[in-house]
Amino acid sequence: MKEAEIKNIYKKKINELKKHNKFYFENSNPEISDKEYDEIKKEILNLEKRFSYLKNNSSPSISLGFTPSKKFIKSTHRVKMLSLSNAFDIEDLKNFEKKIFNYLNEKIEVEYSVEPKIDGISASLTYKDSVLVLGASRGDGSTGEVITENLKTIKDIPQKIKSKDFPKDIDIRGEVFIKKQDFNRLKNDFANPRNAASGSLRQKNPEETKKIPLNFVAYTYGYFKNDKIKKQSEFLNLLQKWGFKINEHNKVLSKIKDLKNFHEKFEKDRFNLEYDVDGLVYKINNLELQKRLGFTANSPRWAIAHKFSADSAYSKITDINIQVGRTGALTPVARINPVNIGGVVVSNATLHNEDEIIRKDIRIGDTVKIERAGDVIPHVILVDLKKRDKKLKKFVFPNNCPSCGSETIKEFNKTTKKHDAVRRCTNEGYECEKIAIEKIKHFISKDAMNIDGLGKKVVENFWDLNLIRFPQDIYNLDYNKISNLEGWGDLSVSNLKYSIDQSKKVSLDKFLYAIGIRHIGIENAKLLAEHVKSIKNFIILVNKKKLNEFLDIDGIGETQINSLKTFFENKSNYKIIEKLSSILNISDLKLNKDGKLLNNTFMFTGKLSNMSRAEAKSLIEENSGSVVSSINKKLKYLIIGDKPTTRKVQQAKELGIKILSQKEWISLLD
Numbered sequence: 001m002k003e004a005e006i007k008n009i010y011k012k013k014i015n016e017l018k019k020h021n022k023f024y025f026e027n028s029n030p031e032i033s034d035k036e037y038d039e040i041k042k043e044i045l046n047l048e049k050r051f052s053y054l055k056n057n058s059s060p061s062i063s064l065g066f067t068p069s070k071k072f073i074k075s076t077h078r079v080k081m082l083s084l085s086n087a088f089d090i091e092d093l094k095n096f097e098k099k100i101f102n103y104l105n106e107k108i109e110v111e112y113s114v115e116p117k118i119d120g121i122s123a124s125l126t127y128k129d130s131v132l133v134l135g136a137s138r139g140d141g142s143t144g145e146v147i148t149e150n151l152k153t154i155k156d157i158p159q160k161i162k163s164k165d166f167p168k169d170i171d172i173r174g175e176v177f178i179k180k181q182d183f184n185r186l187k188n189d190f191a192n193p194r195n196a197a198s199g200s201l202r203q204k205n206p207e208e209t210k211k212i213p214l215n216f217v218a219y220t221y222g223y224f225k226n227d228k229i230k231k232q233s234e235f236l237n238l239l240q241k242w243g244f245k246i247n248e249h250n251k252v253l254s255k256i257k258d259l260k261n262f263h264e265k266f267e268k269d270r271f272n273l274e275y276d277v278d279g280l281v282y283k284i285n286n287l288e289l290q291k292r293l294g295f296t297a298n299s300p301r302w303a304i305a306h307k308f309s310a311d312s313a314y315s316k317i318t319d320i321n322i323q324v325g326r327t328g329a330l331t332p333v334a335r336i337n338p339v340n341i342g343g344v345v346v347s348n349a350t351l352h353n354e355d356e357i358i359r360k361d362i363r364i365g366d367t368v369k370i371e372r373a374g375d376v377i378p379h380v381i382l383v384d385l386k387k388r389d390k391k392l393k394k395f396v397f398p399n400n401c402p403s404c405g406s407e408t409i410k411e412f413n414k415t416t417k418k419h420d421a422v423r424r425c426t427n428e429g430y431e432c433e434k435i436a437i438e439k440i441k442h443f444i445s446k447d448a449m450n451i452d453g454l455g456k457k458v459v460e461n462f463w464d465l466n467l468i469r470f471p472q473d474i475y476n477l478d479y480n481k482i483s484n485l486e487g488w489g490d491l492s493v494s495n496l497k498y499s500i501d502q503s504k505k506v507s508l509d510k511f512l513y514a515i516g517i518r519h520i521g522i523e524n525a526k527l528l529a530e531h532v533k534s535i536k537n538f539i540i541l542v543n544k545k546k547l548n549e550f551l552d553i554d555g556i557g558e559t560q561i562n563s564l565k566t567f568f569e570n571k572s573n574y575k576i577i578e579k580l581s582s583i584l585n586i587s588d589l590k591l592n593k594d595g596k597l598l599n600n601t602f603m604f605t606g607k608l609s610n611m612s613r614a615e616a617k618s619l620i621e622e623n624s625g626s627v628v629s630s631i632n633k634k635l636k637y638l639i640i641g642d643k644p645t646t647r648k649v650q651q652a653k654e655l656g657i658k659i660l661s662q663k664e665w666i667s668l669l670d
Contacts, residue, residue: 003324053325
């Protein structure tokens with residue numbers, strides 16, 4: 001499948017999600033089932049996993065929930081309400097545990113708090129001096145809607161805690177839901193139980209909410225200065241003691257095989273429950289370990305949701321299209337006869353890459369098994385060879401880009417000593433139309449320039465009208481011409497202009513991320529920004545071809561350096577940077593200047609004890625220090641672990657760099 005078709009599928013899914021978000025969250029009157037809504041989100045997430053060039057401000061990978069409605073006062077969560085990553089089988093669970101051991105740099109006995117994942121609406125309850133003072137929805141994960149009075153109508157939520165040991169200031173988090181039996185009396189008014197809970201909580205009049213039989217089960221905390229409670233299971237017991245309801249199926253397990261066995265049994269029994277569940281949640285039971293592990297951008301490292309089994313069906317492939325992404329990746333997508341899988345009509349399935357097509361010998365006209373699992377978009381499991389027409393020909397993957405005609409290649413991976421599975425267009429600039437459009441979409445995305453109102457559909461429309469060809473064109477749009485376009489009124493044009501003007505002020509790291517250099521994600525962009533300090537310095541390094549200087553940055557390797565060199569070998573990319581730097585106000589990255597390690601640089605050699613490099617690096621950066629990957633005069637401390645590299649230690653001594661043991665370094669942090 002062509003890149004354009006992949007993007008078109010993705011765009012339709014995003015627009016579909018946005019439409020149903022409006023029905024679901026703003027109108028509280030959904031048009032589709034809860035399962036269908038979840039499936040749309042999962043398809044979008046999997047598309048983004050498969051095709052790195054796909055990105056949209058409205059994607060569930062960027063927005064953790066929904067933008068709080070203007071109907072309600074907003075409240076910023078003191079601790080973000082992040083989503084959970086998902087597991088679908090025992091291998092996913094093993095990888096989850098392996099990542100924990102890698103991060104901690106030690107293999108330990110792990111105990112898990114196991115809790116059913118009720119299919120409801122998350123809510124946060126703030127108690128001060130034992131009194132409920134604020135109730136908020138999850139919203140977008142950072143900011144929610146204030147729905148205190150509505151939450152107070154739920155009998156399971158205590159408005160005042162009598163226990164003397166209850167914390168003076170705490171956010172209790174849990175799930176609001178409706179039992180199946182109660183929903184049967186409401187099914188003419190709502191699509192499903194979760195939508196009924198959502199719509200009820202978002203009533204302007206609490207008296208209307210009071211009429212709905214809502215339930216609440218507590219499962220964790222957000223803000224809380226805890227120095228006594230050691231385990232998640234212990235906290236759950238305290239919740240019950242304090243007057244909150246917790247799930248009766250909560251338990252503690254220790255081994256992956258025990259998690260698997262319990263999951264299998266629970267999945268068989270789940271239909272007998274009086275409420276809907278879509279999986280189990282496993283949390284590291286040790287709260288101190290939770291704190292050490294911390295969070296990624298979107299989810300905690302110490303918890304995972306183990307979803308229930310996948311749905312599958314057979315269908316016929318009518319065509320195979322090649323889509324081209326922002327980084328030039330060519331991705332095949334099978335067009336299939338529409339088939340209902342788990343209540344959702346599926347009309348396309350990813351084929352991943354050329355090697356996958358060859359390995360499974362997938363041909364146009366084949367009858368194939370399509371599977372959907374959790375947030376994985378539909379994909380082809382196998383070909384039903386008994387139904388294959390002998391006249392069907394093998395599918396030949398194109399050697400040239402379907403968008404611009406450039407040669408396509410499979411890059412050689414020096415690490416694996418193999419060629420990559422993904423074939424790519426060799427065009428690095430804006431000469432390839434599909435790559436150019438995707439680059440511009442990336443440029444305006446939330447994590448980049450964050451230009452609200454200039455979504456992917458608008459970019460495509462403006463491209464077709466020849467209003468945009470390069471990112472800098474965004475800042476020279478003809479607003480008079482736009483105002484004459486269908487669907488553009490004075491207000492929407494004014495909002496667009498305001499959003500574009502606001503984006504002119506941007507931090508250096510966001511700008512470096514926005515220009516869309518392959519292998520330079522958000523974190524790498526921050527590392528580069530911290531090193532160069534200003535866009536002027538960055539351009540000087542590019543002009544002098546001194547990009548190898550970035551090898552001194554811990555976290556930047558040859559892959560990133562080669563990608564930077566290739567990017568700037570294309571003259572159009574360099575001209576774009578020059579023009580944008582003259583248009584925009586690009587500020588330096590704001591760093592934490594209050595930490596104990598401010599202005600100090602560190603480097604590690606040897607194996608650390610009970611701590612991974614990632615955790616150590618995180619500790620240094622949290623305390624305003626920085627980590628480098630090579631020894632030079634700018635380095636202040638060399639931290640040595642077990643079996644350090646002799647050459648590095650010797651170099652440090654020759655340059656007068658202070659050498660610390662791990663214990664001495666930790667003492668700097670108290």
